[in-house]
Amino acid sequence: xxETVAPPHPFxxxxxxxxxxxxxxxGETNPAYNNMVGPFGGVTAAxxxxxxxxxxxxxxxxxxxxxxxxxxxxxxxxxxxARPVRTNRSTQHWSIELSxxxxxxxxxxxVFGTRRETWSSTEITMPEVPSAENVALLPFPEFIAWAQxxxxxxxxxxxxxxxxxxxxxxxxTLWVRDQPARALDFTSLTALCDVFFPRVFLRRGKMxxxxxxxxxxxxxxxxxxxxxxxxxxxxGTARTQRFGxxxxxxxxxxxxxxxxxxxxxxxxxxxxx
Amino acid sequence: xxETVAPPHPFxxxxxxxxxxxxxxxGETNPAYNNMVGPFGGVTAAxxxxxxxxxxxxxxxxxxxxxxxxxxxxxxxxxxxARPVRTNRSTQHWSIELSxxxxxxxxxxxVFGTRRETWSSTEITMPEVPSAENVALLPFPEFIAWAQxxxxxxxxxxxxxxxxxxxxxxxxTLWVRDQPARALDFTSLTALCDVFFPRVFLRRGKMxxxxxxxxxxxxxxxxxxxxxxxxxxxxGTARTQRFGxxxxxxxxxxxxxxxxxxxxxxxxxxxxx
Numbered sequence: 001x002x003e004t005v006a007p008p009h010p011f012x013x014x015x016x017x018x019x020x021x022x023x024x025x026x027g028e029t030n031p032a033y034n035n036m037v038g039p040f041g042g043v044t045a046a047x048x049x050x051x052x053x054x055x056x057x058x059x060x061x062x063x064x065x066x067x068x069x070x071x072x073x074x075x076x077x078x079x080x081x082a083r084p085v086r087t088n089r090s091t092q093h094w095s096i097e098l099s100x101x102x103x104x105x106x107x108x109x110x111v112f113g114t115r116r117e118t119w120s121s122t123e124i125t126m127p128e129v130p131s132a133e134n135v136a137l138l139p140f141p142e143f144i145a146w147a148q149x150x151x152x153x154x155x156x157x158x159x160x161x162x163x164x165x166x167x168x169x170x171x172x173t174l175w176v177r178d179q180p181a182r183a184l185d186f187t188s189l190t191a192l193c194d195v196f197f198p199r200v201f202l203r204r205g206k207m208x209x210x211x212x213x214x215x216x217x218x219x220x221x222x223x224x225x226x227x228x229x230x231x232x233x234x235x236g237t238a239r240t241q242r243f244g245x246x247x248x249x250x251x252x253x254x255x256x257x258x259x260x261x262x263x264x265x266x267x268x269x270x271x272x273x
Numbered sequence: 274x275x276e277t278v279a280p281p282h283p284f285x286x287x288x289x290x291x292x293x294x295x296x297x298x299x300g301e302t303n304p305a306y307n308n309m310v311g312p313f314g315g316v317t318a319a320x321x322x323x324x325x326x327x328x329x330x331x332x333x334x335x336x337x338x339x340x341x342x343x344x345x346x347x348x349x350x351x352x353x354x355a356r357p358v359r360t361n362r363s364t365q366h367w368s369i370e371l372s373x374x375x376x377x378x379x380x381x382x383x384v385f386g387t388r389r390e391t392w393s394s395t396e397i398t399m400p401e402v403p404s405a406e407n408v409a410l411l412p413f414p415e416f417i418a419w420a421q422x423x424x425x426x427x428x429x430x431x432x433x434x435x436x437x438x439x440x441x442x443x444x445x446t447l448w449v450r451d452q453p454a455r456a457l458d459f460t461s462l463t464a465l466c467d468v469f470f471p472r473v474f475l476r477r478g479k480m481x482x483x484x485x486x487x488x489x490x491x492x493x494x495x496x497x498x499x500x501x502x503x504x505x506x507x508x509g510t511a512r513t514q515r516f517g518x519x520x521x522x523x524x525x526x527x528x529x530x531x532x533x534x535x536x537x538x539x540x541x542x543x544x545x546x
Contacts, residue, residue, distance in 0.1 A: 064341075064541045066339040068366055086378075093341050095368070103359070109382055111341060111487055116518065118544070120518065121476065169396060214489075218487075243392065245388040247491075249491045266489060268336060
């Protein structure tokens with residue numbers, strides 16, 4: 001009798017780390033999650049979070065994460081150092097760096113903590129949209145490797161084609177999940193927060209160099225809420241407040257299929273005309 | 274004939290640093306900018322930014338700043354280390370730590386850079402409000418020291434009094450400037466991004482322990498735009514997306530008196546019931 005073991009999900013392969021010492025681990029870029037230049041930022045952010053999640057001194061679950069894309073990550077091996085800067089009774093603050101050959105490519109800070117039940121209220125409302133199965137699947141251009149690992153169903157603001165022309169606003173709303181389907185956890189939620197193509201493409205109706213400079217995630221969901229979400233699609237909606245002088249911001253929300261607000265996330269993005 | 278030298282503005286005293294070496298400086302908490310417990314977070318954030326602005330290797334102007342309030346700052350001296358982690362052609366990434374007696378109290382990352390003219394568009398619109406001089410000045414309770422250094426004119430969502438009761442939403446919009454008036458710069462804009470009292474006070478109509486855990490600022494204004502603003506009031510507007518399990522987020526915009534979007538800013542805040 002032979003046992004069959006399912007191969008790991010491509011996402012788990014991409015964010016996998018090998019611990020060297022407590023706080024130091026190595027990983028490798030994964031071509032399946034490449035962007036046009038270098039790896040998809042969402043997977044880099046998820047890998048940095050993973051380095052804390054796997055740290056033996058980690059306290060609780062992620063509350064916030066800020067990732068700064070300081071320089072290009074080249075294909076191949078990298079090293080991540082994750083340092084618990086301060087541990088309090090219910091929160092823990094982390095400083096994280098990803099390096100290649102001794103050069104820092106990405107920095108991050110994270111706040112982890114234990115949650116307790118309190119009064120709660122979601123003040124914003126989920127966009128009114130058809131359910132995921134009633135929205136057409138839109139394949140992404142094949143040369144964008146990472147996007148092949150996501151099932152995207154655009155409700156508004158799909159990626160423009162060559163004839164699109166300018167768009168009146170920068171809002172994209174889509175149902176999205178890993179492809180093949182994978183149960184949601186903090187690591188995959190982190191990557192999903194970066195799933196929106198650059199807002200300037202949509203507004204201007206054309207592609208041009210653009211890349212995230214800094215990205216912040218506030219996690220509203222606890223582990224139980226993520227478990228309930230299972231492998232259903234989440235609804236993401238993103239927009240820009242201002243474009244100007246080579247940079248634009250982006251704010252987005254990620255909603256669970258049952259209407260729970262899972263995360264709010266913000267970026268500063270570099271762009272060229 | 275005697276020369277009279279104007280005393281420094283209280284804000285400049287509060288954020289003032291004494292350099293020890295390149296990247297290491299000392300400062301002192303200032304009782305005039307105290308919050309209920311410890312210093313006003315906005316002044317702490319501004320002081321961290323100041324440590325980069327005064328660093329001899331600094332490139333360009335602030336693009337983004339994230340500050341993590343890891344633990345309490347006690348009254349007295351502190352030390353700030355600011356390290357340029359990576360310097361590119363037009364951007365520079367910083368890691369910053371504030372310590373007291375060898376214990377880290379605050380961490381931060383910042384992105385600085387040189388800007389160049391590009392296509393620009395502000396997609397959100399400034400709230401329609403009366404001009405600052407047509408909105409009544411509202412004095413803050415005297416026991417909140419830092420607020421005495423700001424001239425606040427609330428358009429909506431003023432700080433609740435004991436009889437306020439619950440509020441339908443968490444939005445506050447106010448005209449605000451330093452008191453006495455002071456020309457706006459990146460340092461004072463940073464502090465102004467934290468000028469909103471905790472949103473949970475407004476929603477629930479009562480005070481309870483609350484404090485910022487992590488705060489991010491995206492600077493949309495360049496130095497020229499700040500100079501044009503001079504010492505006029507800026508319009509700040511802030512709201513929460515979700516309160517729950519001991520934390521809430523806050524997103525805010527800071528507008529110049531002439532309608533230019535100066536900064537967008539986000540926070541994760543701890544609260545008790």
